[in-house]
Amino acid sequence: MICQNCGLILDSSALDFSKDWRAFDSDEYIERAHAGAPITPLRPSFGLDTDIVLTKGASKKSVNQLKRAQKHAADSKEKTIEPALRKIRDAADSLTLPQETIEDAATLYRMAARAGLVKGRSMDAMVAAVIYAACRRTDVPKTLEEISKFFALEEKEVGRSFRFLFRKLRIRIPPPKPENFVYLIASKLSLPEEAATQAIRIIKIAKRNGATMGREPVGVAAAAVYMACQELGIHRTQRELAQAANVTEVTVRNRYKELLARARADWLEEIGEEKLNELRKRVSEHLKTSQAVQPVK
Missing domain, CATH: 1.10.472.10 (Cyclin-like)
Known part of the structure; x- marks a missing residue:
């Protein structure tokens, strides 16, 4: 890139993203384009099908034969998937x-x-x-x-x-994590961010204490969200949590009892009374605001 007035070189490595070719119809555009669709395993032949076009000196018959051969080869490999x-x-x-x-x-x-x-x-x-x-x-x-x-x-x-x-x-498939289900459950119940954050914190403590071993992850997540709601002053029933997580009330109840015994005390100690009161106040204000903006039925 050169200044037209003084000849100073402003940029010697500028990239030109414009096309270096012209096309006058859609067929020419496809034929002359250098780039194609992205490679993806979701499409036949990974989205890399090749178009055979008629070039100077080639007969239409030979091109059609090549097209049929190509289609047959691609079909035989991809038709089953x-x-x-x-x-x-x-x-x-x-x-x-x-x-x-x-x-x-x-x-x-x-x-x-x-x-x-x-x-x-x-x-x-x-x-x-x-x-x-x-x-x-x-x-x-x-x-x-x-x-x-x-x-x-x-x-x-x-x-x-x-x-x-x-x-x-022989592929590596990690076990599902209870934490991954927390935000899904919280969003279904329109819970504030604080409830989800503390539920994840409770789960991490429960893991550390061995309280999640052999337990269904989504059930643990539901119980942790329920505990967070209880401690933060958010009224939600075990039935609501069970429905949001698509598990039984018995599952939520049993996992909650285990969290009470093996995670709650450590969580309360870790978070501290001052921080907990601050969270409760913030959640209370959030709930008041959300109730205030609800439309009158």
Whole structure:
């Protein structure tokens, strides 16, 4: 970049992001463009299909033959997994899954197909299994029950497919974390930020004290949110927590008793009375404000 007045070089490494070619219709645009769609395991051939175009000196017949050969080769490799990839994309919209999660699910399904693990098995069960595995691997709070219900399958069937994949593919799938379910539960009940923050703090203490071992993570999360509500002066029943977490009241009650015995005292000591009173005051003001802005029915 040079100044037109004095000739001073202002920038010697400026990048020009404009096209270095022109196109007069859509076909020419596609033919001349250097860049294409992003690579993604969610699309057939990873979204890298190649268009064979008629060039100078090539006969139309030979080009058509090449196109047919290319299509046959691509179809033979991808035709078995395209329906599954479509189901993964559809599930992503309904279950509100992030891009990272659905791409991981698609990658896992491709791995399973390549290893010959999907043949003779229910496609829906295998798709549900890879989605659940991907949720676990990317810390997305979805339960096996929730995913099974979406596909109208028995939880046991999806669980069997999940364990089969886990064993055969030898992939690392971390156990679900109770903390990942806290904000999901809190948002369903329109709880203030303080309740979720303290629930996570309670869970960390409970983990340290061994109170979460062998317990269903979502049940622990529900009980921790309930305890935080109790201590911060937020009126929520165990039934409400159970419904928000999609667990039974008995589960919430039992996990809450365990947290009372093995986490509450340490949490109160860690947070301190002064900080707790400050949080209670802040929550009280938040609740008053939220009630004041509610529309009159």
